[in-house]
Amino acid sequence: MSGAASPAGQGGRFPRCVLFDLDGTLLDSAPDMAATLNRMRAARGAAPMELADVRPHVSRGARAMSAAAFPELGGEVGPEIVREFLDTYAIELGRHGAAFDGIEAMLAALEADGTCWGIITNKPEYLARALMPSLGWETRSAVLIGGDSLAERKPHPLPLLHAAAQLGFAPADCVYVGDDERDILAARAAGMRSLVALWGYRLQHDDPLTWQADAMADAPRDLLDPAAWP
Template sequence: MHNILSGKRLVAFDLDGTLIDSVPDLAAGLQAALAELGLPRPDDVQVADWVGNGAAKLVERGLAWALGESPSPELQEAGLAAFMRHYGAAPFARTVLHEGVAATLTALEERGFRLALITNKPERFIAPILGHFGLLEHFALCIGGDSLAEKKPSPLPLLYVANALGVEPRACVMVGDSRHDIQAGQAAGFATVALPYGYNHGEPIEASRPDACIDSLAALLD
């Protein structure tokens, strides 16, 4: 195994950009929501740079881009409702698993690790997406962006998971693709592992100073 796992008992994973490439479906949902409001539609590349802080922030960024200014609270509310409806109708139509995800999760479980999912995606979408890919059974606990009072980069979700599963933070690892994952892990006292292929607002993930940077999840087993 990767030496970052030495002495560790729990591995927490981000979802979007870490386990799955979900931008095609997130973009489709946002594009449909903006079109419903009579606004221009961004392309998938633009949407990829807006992913990472939850649905509300994604919609806010999309509206600000379309309007050229911050949206009103009323328009933000309407946009979010439209996005949740459109995205919720097809949250995995074009989403794909990143290479090696299923095999890595299975191998970590077989080696005695507890696994958790900590995402900023709304909780209602977690089980359908994980179930679609046959991954739900791997996770002892799943936390969404609206499950608790705070979401990443706050350490609260990570500390909640560690406490709920009875594991000291120093025995936990946070694996993610964005600075929000790394900042949350650092603040919680978790070891941090970064993946360079996800969504990090166009910034190199190395700039967040993770404890380790790996090219694929399978590298956790090397």
């Protein structure tokens, strides 16, 4: 876990390339997801879910969130439910969520140091790209790879390796930042250093210490200190 932050620029340089997960790492998208699920529940005459009950499931994708919203399905979430979720989410996209506090300052510090950064998410690429203009990241993120961009998705290392190659960096020169165990597994398999975003979404039984990442950070502001990076 990171220690006390020192001013940016002291304690060493930032990594040359940083790749980020999106939901739960850069973006607090849980409010959009809750609005999506509650539209679906309202259509079925069900009461709305509390945001706190949605938040832990966000990083696990549409199927897991739908399973949490409709426990009567017993975890059997069919493709029609997933499609309904995605179609409804497209309506709520970017209307309620925002970047986590401190993310913009952290990205600015990376950019000021000449670090190249990009996004690798399991969210469908068309939805991720649709979010970029409202966040002001469409020209700042050097690469954007979605869960359907390639033949594999995280925890497979292919998206991370593809991004590094596209940007001209060796995997060993990159750090991958995410809030879910599959992010750390993907980084390890790709030969990248990894950092757990502890401010993200986790189920109660998740223990990031067991993920064996190279570093962890409590908040985005901790990453203003170059020494906090692996």
